[in-house]
Amino acid sequence: MSAPPPNSGLEAAFLAHRQQLLRFLQARGAGDAAEDILHEVWIRIATSGTGPVSAPLAYLHSAVNAAMIDRYRSQRQAEKRERDWSGVHDADSETSPEPSAERRLAAMQEAAQVLAMLNGLGPRVAMAFRRHRIDGIAQKAVAAELGVSLSTVESDLRTAYRALAEWKARAGGEAQ
Amino acid sequence: MASGETNRDETIREQALGWAVRTNDPGFTEWAAFTAWLEAEPAHAEAYDAVCAAVLDGADLLRSAGPANDGSPAEETRLTPAAATRRRWLGGALAASAALVLGIGFWQRERPAPFVIVTAPGETRTVKLENGTSIALSGGTRIELDHNDARRARLERGEALFTVRHDPKAPFQVAVGEDRLVDIGTVFDVRHDRHGMSVAVSEGAVQFNPEAEDVRISPGQILARAAGSNRYVLSPIAMDRIGEWREGRLTFEGASLDQVAAELTRTTGIPFSVRGAKNAGTVSGSVLIDPIRKDPGVLGSLLGLNVTPRGQGWVIGTP
Numbered sequence: 001m002s003a004p005p006p007n008s009g010l011e012a013a014f015l016a017h018r019q020q021l022l023r024f025l026q027a028r029g030a031g032d033a034a035e036d037i038l039h040e041v042w043i044r045i046a047t048s049g050t051g052p053v054s055a056p057l058a059y060l061h062s063a064v065n066a067a068m069i070d071r072y073r074s075q076r077q078a079e080k081r082e083r084d085w086s087g088v089h090d091a092d093s094e095t096s097p098e099p100s101a102e103r104r105l106a107a108m109q110e111a112a113q114v115l116a117m118l119n120g121l122g123p124r125v126a127m128a129f130r131r132h133r134i135d136g137i138a139q140k141a142v143a144a145e146l147g148v149s150l151s152t153v154e155s156d157l158r159t160a161y162r163a164l165a166e167w168k169a170r171a172g173g174e175a176q
Numbered sequence: 177m178a179s180g181e182t183n184r185d186e187t188i189r190e191q192a193l194g195w196a197v198r199t200n201d202p203g204f205t206e207w208a209a210f211t212a213w214l215e216a217e218p219a220h221a222e223a224y225d226a227v228c229a230a231v232l233d234g235a236d237l238l239r240s241a242g243p244a245n246d247g248s249p250a251e252e253t254r255l256t257p258a259a260a261t262r263r264r265w266l267g268g269a270l271a272a273s274a275a276l277v278l279g280i281g282f283w284q285r286e287r288p289a290p291f292v293i294v295t296a297p298g299e300t301r302t303v304k305l306e307n308g309t310s311i312a313l314s315g316g317t318r319i320e321l322d323h324n325d326a327r328r329a330r331l332e333r334g335e336a337l338f339t340v341r342h343d344p345k346a347p348f349q350v351a352v353g354e355d356r357l358v359d360i361g362t363v364f365d366v367r368h369d370r371h372g373m374s375v376a377v378s379e380g381a382v383q384f385n386p387e388a389e390d391v392r393i394s395p396g397q398i399l400a401r402a403a404g405s406n407r408y409v410l411s412p413i414a415m416d417r418i419g420e421w422r423e424g425r426l427t428f429e430g431a432s433l434d435q436v437a438a439e440l441t442r443t444t445g446i447p448f449s450v451r452g453a454k455n456a457g458t459v460s461g462s463v464l465i466d467p468i469r470k471d472p473g474v475l476g477s478l479l480g481l482n483v484t485p486r487g488q489g490w491v492i493g494t495p
Binding site: 020023024027028029052054055062068069072073076107110111114118129130132134137138139141144145154157158160161164165167168169 | 189193194196197198199200201202203204205207208210211214215218221222225226227228229230231232233234235237238239240308337339342343344345360363378379415418419422
């Protein structure tokens with residue numbers, strides 16, 4: 001048994017860097033919930049029985065970061081639902097929420113808009129975004145695939161992210 | 177000072193975009209620097225979250241829209257390469273770049289200079305290849321590597337955990353019997369013995385027989401094939417079971433006595449054989465290797481088996 005056990009690497013990193021992770025959570029805006037969130041993330045990792053990972057500390061930061069993004073997203077979605085509901089309620093009182101087919105159609109239209117927007121940024125930008133964010137390919141690998149440098153991929157992604165952030169900000173503005 | 181405020185917000189958003197790009201890459205390691213940026217101002221976290229959420233929302237929408245983009249032929253034409261890559265990783269990657277195809281062709285023409293690494297039963301060993309790729313070999317394992325091609329391996333028998341640095345120009349390939357595995361940036365465990373083969377993925381993904389079945393094995397999945405069968409079964413596997421032999425643990429799920437004896441021999445270095453019918457009953461359970469090495473008799477209570485010493489080894493059977 002010369003090789004270290006795969007999971008103990010993660011646990012050792014968690015125990016050794018607990019303070020660092022808490023500090024990161026504080027910086028991410030977790031406030032009083034930092035301890036709870038860290039606990040939840042660790043329980044999830046421990047019970048899902050994550051297999052061997054190549055860089056445990058980065059993996060833990062990444063998991064904690066994803067949990068914070070999730071939190072932000074679900075808060076926003078809850079706010080949006082509330083707004084949507086009151087909107088529907090005002091226009092057409094007493095009716096149930098709009099049928100799912102209609103909602104699906106709306107989602108498809110929205111998807112087509114996002115697609116058109118990304119394509120409008122250039123085929124390479126759209127391709128880099130798709131490969132990295134939909135197919136889950138690492139940026140370095142995307143760069144090799146497209147035959148460009150890593151910094152080109154980073155800048156393409158930045159362009160795509162900027163457009164999406166603006167799209168979201170616009171959508172939020174219209175809703176309010 | 178309205179324009180000053182706007183400029184400041186702009187600056188924060190541009191910084192947030194940069195961090196959103198970098199932190200969402202699996203290779204990102206500068207979490208301390210990211211923490212420092214966040215700590216500089218509370219508005220940083222808010223801006224960062226807004227970007228990340230917008231990107232996730234956008235990606236979710238694209239994913240739900242599927243590869244075919246009905247309703248807008250112009251978009252579909254432009255997106256064809258991307259849509260194709262999504263359906264078939266390999267085909268897409270090749271379509272994406274003709275230069276890449278040439279690259280692979282050239283790399284394949286390199287003259288092979290194979291060498292073999294063997295571990296004795298009960299022995300484990302880790303082999304480091306170039307660029308942070310490593311292979312951990314379990315006991316009783318024989319693997320063939322190539323001096324002229326660090327991106328190829330053949331698992332002849334036994335079990336090995338591969339931690340592979342992905343390079344799309346030269347995907348890491350593992351031959352297992354007649355089967356071929358192509359990594360997509362990954363940690364995976366491969367087992368191959370006379371009972372069959374299995375591949376379990378812990379991180380990243382592995383493409384199984386890209387020219388034939390072309391099955392993608394994702395984290396938490398195991399693909400298995402019994403020897404002599406051409407049926408492949410893809411099923412979920414608990415992540416902590418993948419490469420568990422490195423923690424000194426073995427898990428059997430409906431394994432035959434013959435299989436159990438072979439695995440125990442390979443991992444403990446103590447010869448185990450089967451008494452009576454080799455296929456009488458199946459064994460399920462999890463055991464630690466070290467205690468068995470000290471006293472194979474404990475198998476009796478652990479797996480509900482009859483265990484008796486014979487010569488240099490031990491004989492297992494159903495009670």
